[in-house]
Each structure stands twice: as structure tokens, then as C-alpha cells.
Amino acid sequence: MKNILLYTTAVTLLVLTQSCHSNPDPTELNSLTLAFDHRVGDKALTLGTDTYQNTLGEDFSVTTFNYFISNISLKNAEGSTFVYPQDSSYFLVRETFPASKQITLKRIPAGDYTAITFTIGVDSLRNTLDLSRRKGVLDPGDASHEGDGMYWSWNSGYIFLKIEGNSSKITPDPAGNQKFRYHIGGYGGYNAKTFNNLRTVTLPLGNIPAKVGPNQQPVVTITTDVSKLFDGAQKISLATTPTVMFSDYSTTVANNYAAMFRVSAVKE
Amino acid sequence: MKKTFIIGLSLGLWGWAACNRTNEPPTPTDPDPSTDKIEVPQPSYFPNKVYDLSSNPVTSAGFQLGKSLFYDGILSRNGTIACGTCHQQAAAFTHHGHDLSHGIDDRIGARNAPAIQNLAWTKAFFWDGGVPHLDLFPIAPIENPVEMDEKLPNVLRKLRESKNPNYPELFKKAFGSPDITTERFSKALSQFMLLMVSNNSRYDIYLRGTTNALTATEKEGLTIFKQKCSSCHTGELFTDQSYRNNGLSTDRNPDQGRFNITQNPEDRYKFKVPSLRNIGYTAPYMHDGRFTSLEQVLDHYSKNIKQTPNLDGLLQQDGKLGIALTEEEKQKVIAFLKTLSDEQFVQDTRFSDPGFGHSF
Numbered sequence A: 001m002k003n004i005l006l007y008t009t010a011v012t013l014l015v016l017t018q019s020c021h022s023n024p025d026p027t028e029l030n031s032l033t034l035a036f037d038h039r040v041g042d043k044a045l046t047l048g049t050d051t052y053q054n055t056l057g058e059d060f061s062v063t064t065f066n067y068f069i070s071n072i073s074l075k076n077a078e079g080s081t082f083v084y085p086q087d088s089s090y091f092l093v094r095e096t097f098p099a100s101k102q103i104t105l106k107r108i109p110a111g112d113y114t115a116i117t118f119t120i121g122v123d124s125l126r127n128t129l130d131l132s133r134r135k136g137v138l139d140p141g142d143a144s145h146e147g148d149g150m151y152w153s154w155n156s157g158y159i160f161l162k163i164e165g166n167s168s169k170i171t172p173d174p175a176g177n178q179k180f181r182y183h184i185g186g187y188g189g190y191n192a193k194t195f196n197n198l199r200t201v202t203l204p205l206g207n208i209p210a211k212v213g214p215n216q217q218p219v220v221t222i223t224t225d226v227s228k229l230f231d232g233a234q235k236i237s238l239a240t241t242p243t244v245m246f247s248d249y250s251t252t253v254a255n256n257y258a259a260m261f262r263v264s265a266v267k268e
Numbered sequence B: 001m002k003k004t005f006i007i008g009l010s011l012g013l014w015g016w017a018a019c020n021r022t023n024e025p026p027t028p029t030d031p032d033p034s035t036d037k038i039e040v041p042q043p044s045y046f047p048n049k050v051y052d053l054s055s056n057p058v059t060s061a062g063f064q065l066g067k068s069l070f071y072d073g074i075l076s077r078n079g080t081i082a083c084g085t086c087h088q089q090a091a092a093f094t095h096h097g098h099d100l101s102h103g104i105d106d107r108i109g110a111r112n113a114p115a116i117q118n119l120a121w122t123k124a125f126f127w128d129g130g131v132p133h134l135d136l137f138p139i140a141p142i143e144n145p146v147e148m149d150e151k152l153p154n155v156l157r158k159l160r161e162s163k164n165p166n167y168p169e170l171f172k173k174a175f176g177s178p179d180i181t182t183e184r185f186s187k188a189l190s191q192f193m194l195l196m197v198s199n200n201s202r203y204d205i206y207l208r209g210t211t212n213a214l215t216a217t218e219k220e221g222l223t224i225f226k227q228k229c230s231s232c233h234t235g236e237l238f239t240d241q242s243y244r245n246n247g248l249s250t251d252r253n254p255d256q257g258r259f260n261i262t263q264n265p266e267d268r269y270k271f272k273v274p275s276l277r278n279i280g281y282t283a284p285y286m287h288d289g290r291f292t293s294l295e296q297v298l299d300h301y302s303k304n305i306k307q308t309p310n311l312d313g314l315l316q317q318d319g320k321l322g323i324a325l326t327e328e329e330k331q332k333v334i335a336f337l338k339t340l341s342d343e344q345f346v347q348d349t350r351f352s353d354p355g356f357g358h359s360f
Helices: A002-020 A250-257 B002-021 B060-070 B139-143 B152-161 B167-175 B182-194 B202-207 B216-228 B294-303 B327-340 B343-347
Strands: A029-040 A059-076 A081-083 A090-094 A102-109 A111-120 A157-166 A179-185 A199-204 A210-212 A219-225 A261-267
Touching (some): A029 A059, A029 A210, A059 A102, A081 A111, A102 A111, A157 A250, A179 A250, A199 A250, A199 A261, B139 B152, B152 B167, B152 B182, B167 B182, B216 B327, B294 B327
Parallel strands (some): A029 A219
Antiparallel strands (some): A029 A102, A059 A157, A111 A210, A157 A179, A219 A261
16 A cells, blocks of 8 residues: 555656656756957957057048847757757947857757858848837837947838948038948848848857757857958948948948958867 | 555646746746737728737737827827827828828928828838838837937836826736836737728718718719729729829939839839828828828819829820819719728727827
């Protein structure tokens, strides 16, 4: 009789334990951090003060640099892919807000990761979802990223990348400003087709994989080289195109910036 | 033995249930949507709604909150401009007497404020259709520098601090807690606007079977309208919701309309075909309010169509520009169009300024 009591309790306890632990063993999960390092060629990006030059010989300074990173996935050495939970996979990287340049991905299964894939911008589906599915950086009313201006209200959709600054080569406006403003978005259109500036990049980690394990929380440094935005497949002149927003030319900018990321370090 | 087994099993089940309970979402408090819910009417001769009401069920508390927000200047930078400033009920929620809408600091907008009516059936908003969902709409006039010139996070901040009206309390009544978020704010405004259904004009009474609700002249106007206008102003909403170039001169106003949204050269100078319901109240007409009377509008279609890029095919048939209409036919069409005026709608106190706002 006692045995049966013990047995039933044991079985039910087992069921209980399993139903309470719906996730895999936490000892096999750990974090992986993506650390974005903003540079212009071989110089660090400093907003406002420093002056850089593109290959067309145009000097420029940068006053704003923001972009969305989304839909992150990691490939491991065995060739299988871990997709970071989609609802949690939207990050707004802003040069003015250093904490935003560190993206810590939590609860990554242990493994040796050899490549990282992400989208620059906000995928088309999320651009059309109910407001209940657009929280945090996707909420244009959220005070945590107030003033970033990463949403077009008049042509509903997110701005994927925004860079603004000055160049002495730009014809002054009536107020004497010599500003450039690149606001790049466009997810392909809601009910009529238009250009799609979503770009997905895959960065191999090279010879050193990022090892996630019980005591391993690797940091992958991704260098974002702003100079590539102007000096990519096509050379972009600030004097010729000081303003690029919702226009066909934005695709040229997106094609260039798709190649501005590279993995520069992997730390255990 | 059997007894012990049952005790063990029930202990286990209790444990399982207790464990499971912790995973359940918190029980929602008030309001009880089943008692508070308001149906958005579905006139039998309207198409199916496009707004998914299951994502935002209309409740009386949500509607009241939306109404407060609609008529409150708190949405603008300096408190002077409400939604109801440019969308006045007496003019079927357009900006009476204004060709272009008149916003904050006497700034003038680029387009004529459209009527707010039957939005549950509307597929896209603005003359160019740049906003594809009603919930995504309110941020646009709020952040437009020539309309309300405010920022959404600051609107939410002001609402959280507001004592009169007590917005945290109104949000609690509508959504169960005093939290004020973008989603709740936008959905409350949607709830208010979704209920603005106009289907009680004399034409509607005629449609529902009272054949003498229209005069003989109005009925003749209806027949001419169906022959000559209803290809675009289709169905009982009087719009096919497409984008078309209706041959307006672009000399004075270079607005490229739908092209701004799609960047497709074939969309240059196209604008959304507006509903004609309540057209007797909504003068002036066209995306820039260039015509002050329906006579001017019909003169445009009959003799002033301009051959501009992407001019609609229906306005250039058999090598002729425009729609053939005699003066007598025009008068009959206008007589018919005026039967689309829904007096009950423009006087419905459910939609009226509650009086605390700053909408003028």
C-alpha cells in the first residue's frame, strides 16, 4: 500500500516537474552579445566633431546615426541554425545611446557558432502587424527612444537606417546649412508594390567560432564602417544627393550599407 | 489500497493544477466586454467591413475615451488643435469653408480634410492611401508640423498627467488598467471613429424600400449617375477605393498624390476616389479643395478635363476628354447627390464635441 502511494506520488511529481519546466535545461543556455563598433574607415565614429572624407574627396561629419537590426539567427559548426525568437528580435542601434550598441541575445543553446545573419531594418510583415505586436523600439510612442524619428507616419513604415551630417561640399540652404539627410526605409509596399530596401546580411565568424556554453558568454564585435555607405558598389556624392528619403535612389544607399558590417573580434 | 491510490493521485493532480495556475495569464479585471460591447452596424447593402473588429472590439468606455481624445487639443503641441478642428461634424467631419486644412499656428496643410464616415469599410487613409490601417492613422496628423506639430510620446505623457479629463481613469474604464500606451490610445480613437456610420440619408431610405423618398428628378439623377459616374464611385459606399487621375490641372498644384507613396511613375497625379456620401456637406471639393460647388465639379468632368500624365481611361473615351453631360443632366445629378446628405449623422449627439475640448 505504501509502495503504491510512493509510486503514484513519484509519477505525479515527475509529471509536475516536467510541466513546470517547459524549457530545456537552463545549464545548456547562455547569452551571446553582439557589440557594434561604429567606424569611418580606420577612424572611430564621433558624432558632430570629427571630419571624415569619402573617396570622392568630400569631407563630412556625422550628427545622427541610427539603424534597426532584426531577425537575428546563428549558424553553428554542425550547420544547423538557431533562430532568435522573432518577437524579441528587433533592436535599434543608435550612436548617441551607447547601451543600444550592445545587443545581448539571451538563452542561446550551447554550441559553436560560426556565422550570424540579420536584417537591416524591420521586415515587411512587422510593418503591417497590429499595434499589440509593436512594442519597445517598434512603438513610435515609446519614450525610451524618443526623438529618434525612425517611423514614417504619412507613409506608414519604419525607417531602417538614418544618417545625417554636414559637408562643406553641399550647396548651403537659405539658412546657410550644409546638411545631408539620408532616411532609408521602404519594405515593398502594403497594397501596391514599391521598392524594397530590406537587406539581410550573413557574417561568417572566420576561424574562431563563438562558443556558447554553461560558462561561456561570447561577445562578437561587429564593425560598422560608415564609409562603405558612401563608397560601396556605387560611389555616392553628398554634393549631388544631400537628401535621400523615400525615393528610388534610396536603393543605391541600401545596397551600399548592406556591405558595411564585418565581424572584427570574437571574445570568449 | 484503492483509497491511498486516490489520495496520491489527487495530491498529484492538485500539485499539477497549482503548478499550471501559475502559468495562466492574470485574470482580466473590468470592463466586462460582453456587457459593454457596442456593435458597429453592418448595413445590408454595404460590403463586408475591412477593419478587423476582433482585434479591437468597440466598447462604450472605449468609445467615450476615443471621443474625448478626438475633441481634445491636448493632442497638439500647444493645445489648440484637436482632430475635431479639421473634422467638424456639421460638415460631415470635414473642415468647413477651408480648401486646405488649417492647422497649428495658422499653418496651412497641403490637402483638403476628407470626411470621417464609414471607416470600418475604408481600405486606406489619406488622399494618397499612405496609411493602410485606421489604428496607424492618428500619429500622422499629430506629428505633422502643419497640423498638430506634436510628438506621440509627449502626447502620451500629457495624457498620463491629465486630471481633467482624468485620462488614466478613462483608460482604466476602457482597457482595465490606467496604463496609457500607443496601442490603447490609437485603438480608442479607432473605436470612436468606427462607430461613425452614415447610412441614414434620404437615398438610404429609398434603398430600403421607401420608393417615394426620392423625387422624380432625383431618381432621374440617380439613373444618369449610374450611367456616367458609378464606374469609379461604385456601390453603396460610392467609391471603388482606387487611385485615379481625374484630369485636374497640375499647373497650380504640383501634388503628385499616390506617387509619393509608391514612387511608381504610373501613379503620378492619382488620388483616392472619395466616397460621395454627405457630399452636400463637404464642400469644397477635390484633394486641394479647388472647387467650391458641385456645379464646378460637374463642369470639370464635362468640359475642363486636362490631358495630364496617367489621366484615367474612363475620362478619355472615343478620343474625347471628359464625360458627356448636358446642363440639365448635371442639375439632375446634383439633385441626386444631395440626397446622400445624412442629416441624422451630422446631428448625432453621440459624435458631438463634448464641450471641454479646444476644437475651434
